[in-house]
Amino acid sequence: MKEKGNSWKTIWFFLKPYKLRIISLLILSLIVGVLETTCVAIVYPILSSGLDIKLGQDNILFSLINATATVLPIEDTFISYCIFFILMAILAFIAKLALINLRVHVTSDAVSGNIKNVFKKYMGADYQYFIDHRQGELIYNASTAPRGISVLMTAVTTLLSEAILAISIFVLLFSISWRGTIGTILLVVGYYYVTKYLGTKISYFTGKGRAEAGTRENVVLNEVISGIRQVKVFMTQNSWIRKFNSAVEQFWGYWRKDTVWSQIPAFSLLFLLYFMMGIIAIILKIQAPDNFMQLVPVFGTFGLALFRLLPIVSNFGMLRMNIMSSLPNCELVYSALNEKPGYIPDGKKELASFESNICLENVSFSHKGRSKTLEGISITLERGKITAIVGPSGVGKTTIVDLLLRLFDPDEGEVKIDGVNLKEYKAASWLSKIGFVSQDTFIFHDSARNNITFGSEVYPEQEIIKAAREANADNFIIELPQGYDTLVGDRGAKLSGGEKQRIAIARAMIRKPEVLILDEATSALDNVSEKVVQEAIDKVSQGCTTLIIAHRLSTIRNADTIYVLDSGKIAESGTHEQLINQQGKYWELYKTQEK
Numbered sequence: 001m002k003e004k005g006n007s008w009k010t011i012w013f014f015l016k017p018y019k020l021r022i023i024s025l026l027i028l029s030l031i032v033g034v035l036e037t038t039c040v041a042i043v044y045p046i047l048s049s050g051l052d053i054k055l056g057q058d059n060i061l062f063s064l065i066n067a068t069a070t071v072l073p074i075e076d077t078f079i080s081y082c083i084f085f086i087l088m089a090i091l092a093f094i095a096k097l098a099l100i101n102l103r104v105h106v107t108s109d110a111v112s113g114n115i116k117n118v119f120k121k122y123m124g125a126d127y128q129y130f131i132d133h134r135q136g137e138l139i140y141n142a143s144t145a146p147r148g149i150s151v152l153m154t155a156v157t158t159l160l161s162e163a164i165l166a167i168s169i170f171v172l173l174f175s176i177s178w179r180g181t182i183g184t185i186l187l188v189v190g191y192y193y194v195t196k197y198l199g200t201k202i203s204y205f206t207g208k209g210r211a212e213a214g215t216r217e218n219v220v221l222n223e224v225i226s227g228i229r230q231v232k233v234f235m236t237q238n239s240w241i242r243k244f245n246s247a248v249e250q251f252w253g254y255w256r257k258d259t260v261w262s263q264i265p266a267f268s269l270l271f272l273l274y275f276m277m278g279i280i281a282i283i284l285k286i287q288a289p290d291n292f293m294q295l296v297p298v299f300g301t302f303g304l305a306l307f308r309l310l311p312i313v314s315n316f317g318m319l320r321m322n323i324m325s326s327l328p329n330c331e332l333v334y335s336a337l338n339e340k341p342g343y344i345p346d347g348k349k350e351l352a353s354f355e356s357n358i359c360l361e362n363v364s365f366s367h368k369g370r371s372k373t374l375e376g377i378s379i380t381l382e383r384g385k386i387t388a389i390v391g392p393s394g395v396g397k398t399t400i401v402d403l404l405l406r407l408f409d410p411d412e413g414e415v416k417i418d419g420v421n422l423k424e425y426k427a428a429s430w431l432s433k434i435g436f437v438s439q440d441t442f443i444f445h446d447s448a449r450n451n452i453t454f455g456s457e458v459y460p461e462q463e464i465i466k467a468a469r470e471a472n473a474d475n476f477i478i479e480l481p482q483g484y485d486t487l488v489g490d491r492g493a494k495l496s497g498g499e500k501q502r503i504a505i506a507r508a509m510i511r512k513p514e515v516l517i518l519d520e521a522t523s524a525l526d527n528v529s530e531k532v533v534q535e536a537i538d539k540v541s542q543g544c545t546t547l548i549i550a551h552r553l554s555t556i557r558n559a560d561t562i563y564v565l566d567s568g569k570i571a572e573s574g575t576h577e578q579l580i581n582q583q584g585k586y587w588e589l590y591k592t593q594e595k
Contacts, residue, residue, distance in 0.1 A: 007327060010334050011156060014110055014149055021106050022157065028099040029161030033168035035092035040308055041065055041172050042085040046078065099161060107153040111146055118142045118336050127407035128368065129341035136219025141336045144214055148207075148329025155322040162312045162319070169309045206258035207325030211332060213251035220244045258325055344409060344427070351429040353514060354417045357382050358404070358545070363413035365399060373399045375568045376413070380561075381515075381547055388548040388556035390589065391565035397549045400565075401519045404547070405436065435508030435544070439520040441500045443492030448477050449484040451492075452506045459510055470540050471505035509540050516544040520551055553590050562586065 015022060042065055065084070074080040119142055122129075130138070170185075224231055224240045231240060358381040366372040373396040381387045389397050402408050403415055406427050415422040422430065443451055452467060453459050464484065468474040476499055480486035492500045501521060508516060518537060534555055537548075550556045557576045564571045564579065564586045571585040579586035 010327060010330055011152065011323070013334055013338075014114070014152060014330065015156065017113070018106050018110060021102065022160070025099065025102055025106065025157055026160060026164065028095060028102060029164040032092060032095045032099055032161065033165040035088055035095055036165060036308070037168035037172050038065070039085060039088045039092055040169065042069075042081060042088065045069070046081045046085065103154065103157050103161075106157065107150055110153045111150045114149055114333055114337070115142060115146045118146065118333060121337060121341075124343070125341035126344050127402070132368070134219050136222040137215055139222060140215045140218040141332050144218065145211065145329040145332040145336075148211075148326040149333060151322050151326035152330050155319040155326065159316065159319045159323075162315050166309060166312045166316075169312070173306070173309075202258065202261045202321075206254040208328035209254040210251050210258075210325075211328040213247050213254065215332075216247035217244065217251060220247060258321075261321075344406060345423070346427050347423055347425040349420070349425045349429075351417065351425045351433065353433070354383065354545075356418050358515070359416045359419075360400065360403070360410075361414050361416060363403065363410045363415065365396075365403065365408065365411050367399075373568055374403075374410075377565075377568070377570050379563055379570070381545055382560065383545050384543070385560040386541055386546045386548065386556075386558065388550055388559035388562045389565055390550050390553060390556065390562060390586065391571075392589075393551070395565045396568045397565055398519055401436075401517055401547070401549060404517065405434065406430065432511070433514040435511050435513030435516045435540075437501070437504045437508050437516075437518050437521045441492070441504040443488060443495065443500050443503060445490045446487065447482075447485045448480065448488055448503060451488060451503050452510055454507050463510060464506075467506040467510035468503075470509045471502045472535055472539070473499070473502035473506045476502070505537065505540060513544060516541055516546045517549075518546070519549045521548075553586075553593055564589075 045065055065081075069077075069080045069084040072080045072083060074083065122138065122142065220240065220243045224244070231237060360377060360379045362376050362378055363374055364372055364376055365374045377396075377400075379387070379389070379400070389400060391397055399408075403410060406422065409423065417425065417430070449464060452464055452473075465474060468477055468484075477484055477486075486494075488494050488503075492503070495503070505521070518541075521537065537555075538558075541548075548556050548559060553576075556562060559576070561573060562576060562579060563573045564584070566585055572579060572582060574582070580590060
């Protein structure tokens with residue numbers, strides 16, 4: 001069960017940024033409460049005047065209404081009360097419209113603001129954070145879960161304003177009949193405890209179940225769309241359908257249970273109220289058969305006040321249950337915003353350029369919960385030279401790239417630029433010098449142009465075209481239906497593997513990089529595509545300090561230095577010819593690929 005203190009902590013977390021507007025909501029609610037209660041109270045003098053019964057002068061509220069109504073320049077008392085009633089109704093309508101408008105704005109700002117904050121939190125988190133969390137979970141927490149804040153904010157602000165209105169009506173009821181008011185209070189208290197029980201025992205847990213099932217839905221959907229080719233090739237559609245259907249059925253099962261139980265208190269209360277009003281009318285008629293007409297204005301006003309109070313009290317229960325059912329989603333957002341992901345501390349120095357080399361000195365690194373991926377390696381990337389790192393899969397080649405890109409920091413040793421630890425430089429000043437092309441090219445559903453500029457609008461058209469030409473991409477882009485403005489499809493579905501890679505190379509080159517990092521940029525391509533992409537790589541690597549991570553050794557024959565990585569350590573290094581002559585690890589890899 002959710003602890004009460006934690007529930008209030010979560011609620012206050014989302015209310016606190018909007019406390020001034022919530023105070024404004026309370027003031028407006030007070031105005032609405034007074035105006036609506038006045039509208040109900042005016043019924044008494046209207047009925048008294050219509051039935052020609054003397055107005056009860058002992059009631060201060062009715063006396064004030066009478067005094068205000070007589071100010072109107074109308075001789076007919078009945079008409080005067082009716083006009084006063086209409087004026088109060090108009091003012092109540094205007095005030096309530098303003099109240100609803102402010103409530104909607106506060107709610108929408110809270111939801112949109114927290115969605116933005118979660119996304120901003122993701123963007124500021126380190127790379128490890130995304131490794132530790134499932135994609136579907138992250139997507140749910142950023143897009144779906146914050147909608148629970150809408151339910152929470154609407155319910156809490158409505159509850160506050162309805163409470164003020166209820167207090168106003170209770171004051172009116174008490175002025176009419178203190179005995180009847182005590183009976184009403186007992187009814188309300190009983191109703192409160194029933195809804196509290198339902199909210200705690202049912203709404204919170206069904207809401208939590210919906211949140212968990214919704215997350216599962218998102219995870220399954222995200223995974224199946226990402227791997228749809230493999231799903232179809234391995235013919236596992238039915239397995240994924242079962243997983244997805246299970247999550248959907250679980251979600252809507254909880255929804256049905258919560259929806260049914262949340263509506264039971266409201267119509268139960270309505271039945272009790274009808275029953276109570278009928279009994280009161282019978283008792284009044286039996287006890288005062290001769291003066292019954294004298295009691296009609298009192299009974300009518302009291303009854304109208306009760307019926308105005310009914311939806312408020314009914315709402316209390318439903319709103320409380322809404323709050324409880326929305327809390328699990330709000331807790332997910334709260335956790336996402338308050339979780340402290342690891343941050344790689346930024347340096348303070350600006351890196352204008354590097355003059356000599358980039359070195360990894362005695363670097364060791366292990367991914368969280370795993371044995372060492374790299375152990376005491378030392379590598380030097382000379383300025384203006386081509387350096388290659390080769391080795392079997394899983395020996396740590398891509399980890400070296402991640403360290404150079406500062407997605408991770410070494411556990412031991414240092415990455416240095418001209419002898420200065422990379423940690424001392426601002427990450428942005430270092431990354432702005434780098435052009436990066438990976439094997440798993442990220443192409444998003446936008447134009448070819450925007451995939452090259454990659455979110456930046458500072459590049460003029462001639463630079464975009466120049467970068468595309470350097471990457472051997474211009475020739476196929478201009479053949480697309482709308483040229484550079486052609487939408488390339490989700491994940492670049494309308495492009496071949498080689499075309500995606502050439503766009504990725506153009507994306508790297510438009511930055512005018514000093515350092516070019518190519519992480520197995522051709523390993524997933526066929527021979528024809530590889531040849532075209534390799535020509536682009538050979539072209540763009542001229543004049544850059546280039547690091548090539550390669551599986552196919554034919555692509556790095558011209559490298560100035562080749563490091564052979566084996567089991568997280570440097571096994572040997574040298575030029576292609578030197579390593580072939582040594583007949584060591586490199587020679588073994590080379591002979592394997594020649595077969």
